[in-house]
Amino acid sequence: xxxxxxxxxxxxxxxxxxxxxxxxxxxxxxxxxxxxxxxxxxxxxxxxxxxxxxxxxxxxxxxxxxxxxxxxxxxxxxxxxxxxxxxxxxxxxxxxxxxxxxxxxxxxxxxxxxxxxxxxxxxxxxxxxxxxxxxxxxxxxxxx
Numbered sequence: 122x123x124x125x126x127x128x129x130x131x132x133x134x135x136x137x138x139x140x141x142x143x144x145x146x147x148x149x150x151x152x153x154x155x156x157x158x159x160x161x162x163x164x165x166x167x168x169x170x171x172x173x174x175x176x177x178x179x180x181x182x183x184x185x186x187x188x189x190x191x192x193x194x195x196x197x198x199x200x201x202x203x204x205x206x207x208x209x210x211x212x213x214x215x216x217x218x219x220x221x222x223x224x225x226x227x228x229x230x231x232x233x234x235x236x237x238x239x240x241x242x243x244x245x246x247x248x249x250x251x252x253x254x255x256x257x258x259x260x261x262x263x264x265x
Contacts, residue, residue: 132204134166134236135159136246137174139262144179144187144195151263158245158262165203168235170228172196172205206239223254233257 135158142148142155159165179192208231215234219225225233229249236244236257243258251259 131243132164132166132239132241133162133243133245134168134206134232134239134241135162135171136232136244136248137171137178138247139245140171140175140195140199141178141182144182144191146185154262159199163202165199166236166239166241167196167199167203167205168232168239169206169208170231170235172199174228204239206235206241208235209238212238219254223251225249 135155139155139158142151143159145152176189176192176196179187179195180189182192183189212231212234215237216227216230219230219233220227223230232246233244233254237255241257243260245260245262247261247263249259249261253259
């Protein structure tokens with residue numbers, strides 16, 4: 122039943138940097154934008170790699186009092202409201218093709234490939250130099 126729902130819903134995903142900004146008080150304007158964006162994505166897709174990258178990258182927030190337990194709970198909370206896109210071998214094959222055609226890093230190409238496989242229509246990130254990759258709309262929510 123979920124698969125049928127995914128096929129007809131407008132799906133969105135966020136990159137790791139957006140999730141980090143939600144919990145990073147050092148950039149208040151970006152934090153506000155990221156928090157509003159994530160809170161509004163009830164039809165979101167949590168990309169497996171993004172979840173893993175977030176757990177690793179959130180360690181830099183420990184100096185701000187944000188600990189590992191909070192980071193893991195945050196990912197668990199997102200799992201409850203968003204569809205989780207698990208990795209497949211097809212994602213790796215697609216990522217290899219994307220690296221060649223778009224000069225993406227390995228990790229960025231994995232995120233894009235996972236979005237494409239999960240039928241995500243929009244990926245929110247500040248890291249990519251593209252606005253569209255194979256039909257995936259890429260939006261920097263911090264751009265004016």
